[in-house]
Amino acid sequence: MRKPTGFTWITLWTIFVYLFMFLPIGVVVLLSFNASQFGSFPMTGFSLQWFGELATNDAIIRAFQTSALLGILTAIISTTIGVLASLAMVRYDFPGKTTISTLLIAPILVPEVVLAVALLLFLQLMNVPKSFPLLLMGHVIFTLPFVVLVVQARLIGVRRDYEEAAMSLGASPIQTFFRVTLPLIMPAVMAGALFAFTISFDDITGTLFWKPGGVETVPTQIFAMLRNSISPEINALGTVMIVLTVGLPLLGLAVMRQVSARQGAQAGAPA
Amino acid sequence: MDSTKRYERLRERLGNGGLDRRQFFTLVGAAGLAYGVQMPFASRVKAQDVSEVRFDGWGGVVSEAFRDKAFDPYTDKTGVTVVDGTFGSGDEYLARVQASQEGEYNIAHLSGVFDYARYYNLGYASNLNRANIPNLDLVIPKLVDVYSAVSGDELSCVPFDYGTTGIAYNRKYISDEEAKEKGAKLLIDEAYKGKIGGWSDWRTRMWYAALQTDQDPNGATDVDAMWDAVRAHRDLVLKYWTSGAELMSLLAEEEIYVTEGWSGRIYALQEQGHDIGYIDPPNGFGWQECMFVIKGSPMAECEELLNFMLAPETSIAVAEAQNYPPALDPSKVDLGSKIPTLPAFDPSGTLSGLTFADPNYWNGNEADWSKTFGRVQKGY
Amino acid sequence: MASIEQAERRAPWILLSPALTAVGLLLLVPLVFVLVYSFWLRSAVGGIDATFSFNNWAEVLGDRFYRDILLQTIKIALITTVVCALAGYPAAYFIARVKGVNRGFLLLLLMLPFWVSYIIRTMSWINILGVSGAVNSLLQAMGIVTDPIQMLYNETTVVLGLVHYLLPFMILNIYVSLDGIDTTLEDAAHSLGATRWQAFTEVTLPLSMPGLGAGALLCFVLGAGTYITPIILGGPRDAMFANLVFDAIITQLDWPLGAALSLALLVVLGTVVVVYNRFAGLGQLAKGLG
Numbered sequence: 024m025r026k027p028t029g030f031t032w033i034t035l036w037t038i039f040v041y042l043f044m045f046l047p048i049g050v051v052v053l054l055s056f057n058a059s060q061f062g063s064f065p066m067t068g069f070s071l072q073w074f075g076e077l078a079t080n081d082a083i084i085r086a087f088q089t090s091a092l093l094g095i096l097t098a099i100i101s102t103t104i105g106v107l108a109s110l111a112m113v114r115y116d117f118p119g120k121t122t123i124s125t126l127l128i129a130p131i132l133v134p135e136v137v138l139a140v141a142l143l144l145f146l147q148l149m150n151v152p153k154s155f156p157l158l159l160m161g162h163v164i165f166t167l168p169f170v171v172l173v174v175q176a177r178l179i180g181v182r183r184d185y186e187e188a189a190m191s192l193g194a195s196p197i198q199t200f201f202r203v204t205l206p207l208i209m210p211a212v213m214a215g216a217l218f219a220f221t222i223s224f225d226d227i228t229g230t231l232f233w234k235p236g237g238v239e240t241v242p243t244q245i246f247a248m249l250r251n252s253i254s255p256e257i258n259a260l261g262t263v264m265i266v267l268t269v270g271l272p273l274l275g276l277a278v279m280r281q282v283s284a285r286q287g288a289q290a291g292a293p294a
Numbered sequence: 295m296d297s298t299k300r301y302e303r304l305r306e307r308l309g310n311g312g313l314d315r316r317q318f319f320t321l322v323g324a325a326g327l328a329y330g331v332q333m334p335f336a337s338r339v340k341a342q343d344v345s346e347v348r349f350d351g352w353g354g355v356v357s358e359a360f361r362d363k364a365f366d367p368y369t370d371k372t373g374v375t376v377v378d379g380t381f382g383s384g385d386e387y388l389a390r391v392q393a394s395q396e397g398e399y400n401i402a403h404l405s406g407v408f409d410y411a412r413y414y415n416l417g418y419a420s421n422l423n424r425a426n427i428p429n430l431d432l433v434i435p436k437l438v439d440v441y442s443a444v445s446g447d448e449l450s451c452v453p454f455d456y457g458t459t460g461i462a463y464n465r466k467y468i469s470d471e472e473a474k475e476k477g478a479k480l481l482i483d484e485a486y487k488g489k490i491g492g493w494s495d496w497r498t499r500m501w502y503a504a505l506q507t508d509q510d511p512n513g514a515t516d517v518d519a520m521w522d523a524v525r526a527h528r529d530l531v532l533k534y535w536t537s538g539a540e541l542m543s544l545l546a547e548e549e550i551y552v553t554e555g556w557s558g559r560i561y562a563l564q565e566q567g568h569d570i571g572y573i574d575p576p577n578g579f580g581w582q583e584c585m586f587v588i589k590g591s592p593m594a595e596c597e598e599l600l601n602f603m604l605a606p607e608t609s610i611a612v613a614e615a616q617n618y619p620p621a622l623d624p625s626k627v628d629l630g631s632k633i634p635t636l637p638a639f640d641p642s643g644t645l646s647g648l649t650f651a652d653p654n655y656w657n658g659n660e661a662d663w664s665k666t667f668g669r670v671q672k673g674y
Numbered sequence: 675m676a677s678i679e680q681a682e683r684r685a686p687w688i689l690l691s692p693a694l695t696a697v698g699l700l701l702l703v704p705l706v707f708v709l710v711y712s713f714w715l716r717s718a719v720g721g722i723d724a725t726f727s728f729n730n731w732a733e734v735l736g737d738r739f740y741r742d743i744l745l746q747t748i749k750i751a752l753i754t755t756v757v758c759a760l761a762g763y764p765a766a767y768f769i770a771r772v773k774g775v776n777r778g779f780l781l782l783l784l785m786l787p788f789w790v791s792y793i794i795r796t797m798s799w800i801n802i803l804g805v806s807g808a809v810n811s812l813l814q815a816m817g818i819v820t821d822p823i824q825m826l827y828n829e830t831t832v833v834l835g836l837v838h839y840l841l842p843f844m845i846l847n848i849y850v851s852l853d854g855i856d857t858t859l860e861d862a863a864h865s866l867g868a869t870r871w872q873a874f875t876e877v878t879l880p881l882s883m884p885g886l887g888a889g890a891l892l893c894f895v896l897g898a899g900t901y902i903t904p905i906i907l908g909g910p911r912d913a914m915f916a917n918l919v920f921d922a923i924i925t926q927l928d929w930p931l932g933a934a935l936s937l938a939l940l941v942v943l944g945t946v947v948v949v950y951n952r953f954a955g956l957g958q959l960a961k962g963l964g
């Protein structure tokens with residue numbers, strides 16, 4: 024045993040943490056196979072009907088596409104401007120830094136409902152109608168702090184020496200950024216993008232207020248269903264997404280292993 | 295103070311047209327960018343050539359029924375598309391309307407009495423031309439009368455459905471006799487402490503508080519006693535629910551044994567085989583919902599759409615989806631087999647058994663009561 | 675030389691300009707509206723009465739009701755943050771140090787709950803902790819209890835819901851910091867005679883502080899600003915400050931009061947961020963790392 028026993032405890036704890044995280048979604052996955060319409064246990068029977076109905080429910084599919092598009096665009100824009108801002112904050116000294124640092128985090132300090140209404144009042148005054156780009160910008164605003172926080176935390180740990188070495192070897196600042204800095208902060212960039220996507224994908228309050236006519240996201244669809252009851256199709260959608268996000272990488276890994284094993288076997292086989 | 299005034303004046307001038315928009319933009323420099331953001335999409339909402347009508351309502355099965363039975367046929371006939379949006383609560387929708395531009399929102403599925411009066415008072419009333427909505431003749435007259443108390447001869451909406459907020463109880467633990475005998479007071483019965491629920495809505499709370507203190511819900515005078523009843527209820531409840539989905543799961547999972555509940559939701563639970571009883575106590579809470587047309591909307595197009603929505607086929611499909619009877623008069627329209635089984639349904643079409651809220655009384659107390667309830671609810 | 679210096683001076687502002695434009699236009703300008711509104715009044719029918727008044731501020735600052743709920747909110751946010759840090763650190767450490775498992779995959783798994791809408795996954799706790807939920811059924815089946823235990827709808831379940839929501843943010847932030855630390859440092863300390871625990875507390879923990887700090891700040895601020903979780907998982911008395919804001923704006927149509935309330939919350943949370951920036955924030959941490 025090279026590892027200390029402490030690591031065993033850490034492993035067990037981590038498994039516990041993951042179980043805790045999965046409990047509620049486990050319920051959702053189970054209920055998506057429930058035969059009856061109103062999700063409650065014990066289940067009344069196994070059924071795939073909700074997946075079938077999901078497949079033909081245009082409203083939910085469209086909402087899902089909107090959410091996904093919105094999430095991806097938010098992640099791209101938010102991560103880009105967040106990384107730029109983090110670079111400025113960590114790599115440079117300038118007057119008013121503390122203020123700006125607070126400002127960059129400010130979007131999550133204001134209750135979302137206030138930000139939502141205030142922005143609408145501004146638009147009303149300006150006579151600017153709601154639009155998808157505007158909704159997108161709204162999402163960018165309140166995902167920005169997540170990106171900035173996580174990227175800054177990582178960037179602080181990246182020693183300047185590397186960047187200076189690259190530059191002393193003749194690399195331009197931009198080359199240095201793409202060749203040296205970015206790869207070093209990549210985990211944080213990915214984490215930031217993941218944050219931005221999930222926050223956007225899951226946002227309800229701001230979206231309710233900012234969505235233009237004809238635009239619905241999955242959360243706003245769910246919100247509107249609350250008065251009556253949430254259709255199990257939503258559970259089915261959750262299940263499909265989970266299967267996709269867990270299943271595809273696992274499948275990819277398995278295929279890769281298969282391929283490399285076969286290549287290994289072929290290499291070893293007599294010609 | 296100065297800046298407030300200046301801003302006010304600015305707004306006023308903009309409103310009066312004393313300041314053209316370009317000047318205004320220069321004044322509020324930042325606006326330029328916002329304008330840039332919306333440019334390519336600007337035509338959508340402002341378009342007044344009426345190629346679309348905006349409808350907002352509840353999602354899920356309700357909106358599917360509308361889409362199928364009313365919106366698509368309407369578009370086929372008129373060429374006007376219906377953009378349907380959704381909201382999570384009537385209060386939230388009103389906040390959005392208040393922050394919107396005129397003409398952005400057109401028709402909404404709102405609470406027939408409270409919201410009607412609120413929208414009217416806030417200046418969102420329109421004036422429907424009843425001649426354009428022949429199906430309005432099929433509607434129960436009492437449902438339309440309620441609005442006359444608010445807006446006189448002018449009408450900004452058509453009634454669409456109705457229901458009650460009665461008392462729902464788990465029959466495993468509470469017998470029908472007990473529920474009937476105790477009525478509204480079942481909700482403040484110490485014996486069920488921790489097993490009681492309630493809607494976190496000040497109107498419902500005060501309505502039931504009036505019943506619990508033996509007063510007329512549309513003219514209670516001893517308000518202090520009502521607040522005491524609201525507090526007594528609060529101290530006994532496990533939690534306040536905020537949506538039909540939550541109401542159903544609390545009852546179905548037996549977290550609570552008794553609560554007031556929406557007739558259609560309780561019916562849905564019974565349909566699923568849950569042993570839940572439902573009674574409307576004397577003077578129980580009746581309500582109706584309407585299709586409200588907001589000021590600034592294209593009236594002729596909206597009226598035609600309302601006519602499609604009131605068509606028996608649409609009304610029945612929506613009613614069967616949400617379990618609330620349609621506003622149509624059963625003596626004039628055959629409502630099929632399911633609707634007559636729905637709670638609150640009145641086959642005579644007179645609705646004489648239902649007590650609706652008096653909008654003037656309730657909206658007169660709205661500011662005070664909604665705020666006080668916000669505190670009482672949180673333990674104060 | 676001067677031009678290089680100038681460029682050096684200009685560079686941060688160029689980098690910051692997109693972020694600052696967005697924040698300025700979509701946050702600061704609307705906030706000016708909020709400020710103006712906070713000095714107005716609600717009209718009798720629920721509209722806006724644009725007369726200048728200190729009433730909202732007098733109410734927000736003078737009323738015990740708001741102070742009590744603000745304190746309660748801070749308390750819940752603090753407990754949530756501490757629980758997230760304690761629960762999240764070992765998990766982040768595991769992900770950063772484990773061998774033979776794809777780390778990206780582990781992190782992705784962590785974000786999995788977000789694929790199911792917040793409202794739905796929060797509501798589904800009723801199926802786990804409810805009187806007829808999984809835990810009670812298990813306890814009854816094992817004969818540990820005869821009557822189901824009432825677990826839901828109190829302050830503990832509000833914290834539980836918040837921890838479930840915020841833990842991934844904490845873990846990812848800590849992980850990102852831990853991942854940047856050279857593992858040989860800890861090994862070196864160990865080989866120099868430090869126990870594993872000492873090596874960890876002397877070397878790894880200080881180096882991971884930026885991530886822990888960022889995670890804690892996120893958890894605290896998001897926890898303090900939440901309003902859906904207390905509605906779904908709390909009892910009658912478990913309201914938080916953002917619920918008051920929501921009530922004022924949505925239920926009571928009292929935008930001026932809601933504006934004053936949210937500015938009060940903004941000031942409190944803003945102070946936390948300023949303190950964080952001053953003492954635990956970038957400048958300090960960067961200095962510590964040399």
